[in-house]
Amino acid sequence: MATAYRLEKIPNLKAEWETRKRIYALVVNGKCAVINYLENVISDNELRSVMVTLKLLGEQDVVRNTKKVIKIKSHDIWELRVPKGETRISFFFLW
Numbered sequence: 001m002a003t004a005y006r007l008e009k010i011p012n013l014k015a016e017w018e019t020r021k022r023i024y025a026l027v028v029n030g031k032c033a034v035i036n037y038l039e040n041v042i043s044d045n046e047l048r049s050v051m052v053t054l055k056l057l058g059e060q061d062v063v064r065n066t067k068k069v070i071k072i073k074s075h076d077i078w079e080l081r082v083p084k085g086e087t088r089i090s091f092f093f094l095w
Helices: 033-041 045-061
Strands: 006-009 024-026 069-070 079-083 088-092
Touching: 024 033, 045 069, 045 079
Parallel strands: none
Antiparallel strands: 006 024, 069 079, 079 088
16 A cells, blocks of 8 residues: 655644745654644643744744754754753755
8 A cells, every 4th residue: 555645734823823834744644743742742831832933933934043943964854842841843844
């Protein structure tokens, strides 16, 4: 059976936050680790921090706050970080 991929909107991510970029989660074979993590695993405080950072990503062309977002060396992959927490979400840009 072939692997099925699709993009899905992240729950609670407001459309008005996406003025520069659209933000989606990758779903593989009907499962999405990011959405599952945000809905079931993460604490409320970390979820608020993740949403603030996603808002920054959607509203800016380039995020320069390295406390929130870092580029993984030698890749076009970035990592969303929650200060003072353990949450890390890797992402990439589709142009």
